[in-house]
Amino acid sequence: MTQADFDFLRSLLHLRSGLSLSLEKRYLVESRLGILCRRRGISGLDALVRRLRLDNDRELEAAVVEAMTTNETLFFRDRMPFDMFREVILPEKLLANAAKRSLRIWCAAVSSGQEAYSLAMILDEMAPRLAGWRIEIIGTDISAEIIDRARVGLYSQFEVQRGLPIQLLLKYFRQEGDKWRLTERIRDMVELKTHNLLEPNEHLGQFDVIFCRNVLIYFDVPTKARVMAALAQRLTQDGAFVLGAAETVIGITTTIVPDKQHRGLYRDSRSSRGQAPNLGFAFDRPPRSLVESGSHI
Ligand SMILES: C[S@@+](CC[C@H](N)C(=O)[O-])C[C@H]1O[C@@H](n2cnc3c(N)ncnc32)[C@H](O)[C@@H]1O
Numbered sequence: 637m638t639q640a641d642f643d644f645l646r647s648l649l650h651l652r653s654g655l656s657l658s659l660e661k662r663y664l665v666e667s668r669l670g671i672l673c674r675r676r677g678i679s680g681l682d683a684l685v686r687r688l689r690l691d692n693d694r695e696l697e698a699a700v701v702e703a704m705t706t707n708e709t710l711f712f713r714d715r716m717p718f719d720m721f722r723e724v725i726l727p728e729k730l731l732a733n734a735a736k737r738s739l740r741i742w743c744a745a746v747s748s749g750q751e752a753y754s755l756a757m758i759l760d761e762m763a764p765r766l767a768g769w770r771i772e773i774i775g776t777d778i779s780a781e782i783i784d785r786a787r788v789g790l791y792s793q794f795e796v797q798r799g800l801p802i803q804l805l806l807k808y809f810r811q812e813g814d815k816w817r818l819t820e821r822i823r824d825m826v827e828l829k830t831h832n833l834l835e836p837n838e839h840l841g842q843f844d845v846i847f848c849r850n851v852l853i854y855f856d857v858p859t860k861a862r863v864m865a866a867l868a869q870r871l872t873q874d875g876a877f878v879l880g881a882a883e884t885v886i887g888i889t890t891t892i893v894p895d896k897q898h899r900g901l902y903r904d905s906r907s908s909r910g911q912a913p914n915l916g917f918a919f920d921r922p923p924r925s926l927v928e929s930g931s932h933i
Pocket of ligand 1: 652653654705706707708709710713744745746747748751776777778779782831832833834848849850851880
């Protein structure tokens with residue numbers, strides 16, 4: 637692949653999905669898009685780039701974006717956010733929303749569904765306390781292919797062995813050959829759809845809880861700030877915002893701030909539960925060094 641073709645693909649991916657590829661990731665582009673070319677009978681990366689440049693083919697662009705996504709996920713990933721959901725966020729929301737008896741949760745980069753289904757299992761375990769409540773869990777991802785997989789709810793032995801307690805496996809999954817199918821009851825609790833975090837999100841409505849984990853790590857600082865600001869718009873005033881273990885708002889945005897009491901939990905800056913932002917610079921003017929370092933996959 638020529639440098640010009642690599643630069644073209646980097647800009648396309650950044651524009652369409654936010655992905656920020658450092659120069660050393662050339663091998664990754666070559667291997668992932670090489671597979672795409674073989675699948676589609678395209679003779680090679682130069683032919684792929686030629687088609688993208690000349691044909692303005694949005695379907696092919698979307699396939700390139702999909703091929704470059706990293707969909708790694710697991711049930712109850714990192715455990716702590718799910719313990720915090722059960723022990724901190726839910727009790728708080730059950731109290732705050734007691735009058736309207738409704739709760740809306742958004743998993744904003746849900747991949748093959750494990751994150752949203754983990755939350756659904758927690759809620760199902762608490763079903764008696766939630767009787768009469770309207771609970772919505774929306775799972776979205778840029779990749780239509782991974783959303784289709786999430787809808788099917790069929791997981792390999794390896795996938796159910798990672799993070800899922802055995803009693804939840806036995807209660808909520810049925811064995812189908814060498815795979816495990818999540819029961820319809822839990823699948824029905826989650827509404828899955830495609831959504832690009834760079835695109836307008838008003839149509840999704842307001843959420844009491846937003847999980848946006850392990851996707852911002854692939855974006856550069858201005859894109860992280862832009863996405864966080866867009867997500868903050870969708871959060872109710874005292875809503876809870878959860879990031880991945882390696883992610884932070886510090887040095888990126890002032891629209892979302894750490895919770896005063898709970899490490900790993902974030903709030904909209906208007907919330908009385910959040911810390912006052914004192915980050916030294918506004919999210920629209922991050923230090924140059926941060927902008928240039930980008931992020932890595
Ligand atoms: C590593 S997975 C994280 C899954 C899950 N949140 C977790 O923490 O286990 C990242 C997901 O983000 C999705 N993604 C990447 N760019 C996106 C974008 N611009 N909008 C929405 N989803 C995106 C990818 O398709 C992928 O499924």
